[in-house]
Amino acid sequence: MQKVKVIITGTTGMVGEGVLQECLINPEVESVLIVNRREYPLQHPKLRQVILSDILEIDQLGNDLLDYNACYFCAGVSSVGMDEEEYTKMTYDLTLSFAQKLVKINSDITFCYVSGSGTDSSEKGRSMWARVKGKTENDLMKLPFKAVYNFRPAFMRPTPGAKNVKPLFRFITSLYPILRPFSKTYFLTLEEVGKAMIAVSIHGYNKHVLEVQDISFLASKNI
Numbered sequence: 001m002q003k004v005k006v007i008i009t010g011t012t013g014m015v016g017e018g019v020l021q022e023c024l025i026n027p028e029v030e031s032v033l034i035v036n037r038r039e040y041p042l043q044h045p046k047l048r049q050v051i052l053s054d055i056l057e058i059d060q061l062g063n064d065l066l067d068y069n070a071c072y073f074c075a076g077v078s079s080v081g082m083d084e085e086e087y088t089k090m091t092y093d094l095t096l097s098f099a100q101k102l103v104k105i106n107s108d109i110t111f112c113y114v115s116g117s118g119t120d121s122s123e124k125g126r127s128m129w130a131r132v133k134g135k136t137e138n139d140l141m142k143l144p145f146k147a148v149y150n151f152r153p154a155f156m157r158p159t160p161g162a163k164n165v166k167p168l169f170r171f172i173t174s175l176y177p178i179l180r181p182f183s184k185t186y187f188l189t190l191e192e193v194g195k196a197m198i199a200v201s202i203h204g205y206n207k208h209v210l211e212v213q214d215i216s217f218l219a220s221k222n223i
Helices: 014-025 055-067 084-105 128-140 167-182 190-203 212-221
Strands: 004-009 029-036 047-051 070-073 110-114 147-151 155-157 187-189
Touching: 004 014, 004 055, 004 190, 014 029, 014 070, 014 155, 014 190, 029 055, 055 084, 070 084, 070 190, 084 110, 084 128, 110 128, 110 190, 128 147, 147 190, 155 190, 187 190, 187 212, 190 212
Parallel strands: 004 029, 004 070, 029 047, 070 110, 110 147, 155 187
Antiparallel strands: none
């Protein structure tokens, strides 16, 4: 069976950490390279870390990036308290610049981007964050990667043992067993997100914008 070698950004945040946790235990993942601004406190036989003061310096890794066939871009910020210019810089500009540098070195990569439920593909809606995320998704899909998949999760339950969990998520997590049966189109686990990313990296999928139902399906079928 084909295995995947993965680059992950944002592992010092909740989503990236959850995806990393799944990659390290999943037998279909051969190795993981994490790219962060600060060290993630973990050692594992599958894991290699690169610390860059600016993750846009990824092109410094050069031919080392040719060993990998998937990238899970989990770095991101909340739009709370930001104006559109600042949020665009931290979301659209950062993501596209990173992806453009990566694709010049290795285009034979499946690029998975963590977007969000409610993202606006038209780029014209009233919600600022949704417009910016929509433009980010749209322009990523124009890059000549092997494939681009935009993941649109809603609430994600952290994996047990996660360190980078905000207090609000810790509270909601305690209600997860009650809430999920009533809204399977909204609630996911980060384990499911990680499994779905691995699945599309190996097997592909017939959609390039993945809503909660798609993520859940891919994780459960492990296709």
